[in-house]
Amino acid sequence: MVKAELIGHVIRWYRKEQHMSQEVLSGLAGLDRTHYSKIERGLRSPTIETLFRIAGALDVPPHMIIETIEKEVEKSTI
Amino acid sequence: MVKAELIGHVIRWYRKEQHMSQEVLSGLAGLDRTHYSKIERGLRSPTIETLFRIAGALDVPPHMIIETIEKEVEKSTI
Numbered sequence: 001m002v003k004a005e006l007i008g009h010v011i012r013w014y015r016k017e018q019h020m021s022q023e024v025l026s027g028l029a030g031l032d033r034t035h036y037s038k039i040e041r042g043l044r045s046p047t048i049e050t051l052f053r054i055a056g057a058l059d060v061p062p063h064m065i066i067e068t069i070e071k072e073v074e075k076s077t078i
Numbered sequence: 079m080v081k082a083e084l085i086g087h088v089i090r091w092y093r094k095e096q097h098m099s100q101e102v103l104s105g106l107a108g109l110d111r112t113h114y115s116k117i118e119r120g121l122r123s124p125t126i127e128t129l130f131r132i133a134g135a136l137d138v139p140p141h142m143i144i145e146t147i148e149k150e151v152e153k154s155t156i
Binding site: 001002003004007045046047048049051052053061062063064066067069070073 | 081085139141144147
């Protein structure tokens with residue numbers, strides 16, 4: 001199973017790759033900053049709707065983020 | 079933006095393609111049947127963790143479901 005911590009880790013990785021702050025990303029995504037911060041820390045599991053908002057703000061296709069999560073799940077279970 | 083109804087519609091499509099009942103799919107995914115039914119009807123937006131459970135039960139990669147949702151979003155906004 002995929003864990004919220006791993007999802008948060010991957011989303012943080014994408015944000016940092018784009019040199020965005022949590023403030024900028026959550027603003028662009030139209031998400032509450034505290035809620036977004038909880039997602040990165042694995043304290044909240046984002047919904048698919050939230051995934052699409054975050055991916056839109058990062059300008060990457062949502063399925064790419066999911067594919068990265070899948071690869072991380074595989075790595076962690078080998 | 080992606081809507082819960084569209085997400086539910088795509089998940090239902092995948093389930094029917096595999097000739098599975100809601101009972102079988104929710105059982106395999108380890109999800110409460112009522113909760114699963116609400117997802118298909120667009121009354122609940124599934125989390126990424128729930129997406130991985132559903133995809134596992136359907137034996138398809140989670141990102142494939144997301145890619146299908148992306149295509150449907152594109153169609154509905156053209």
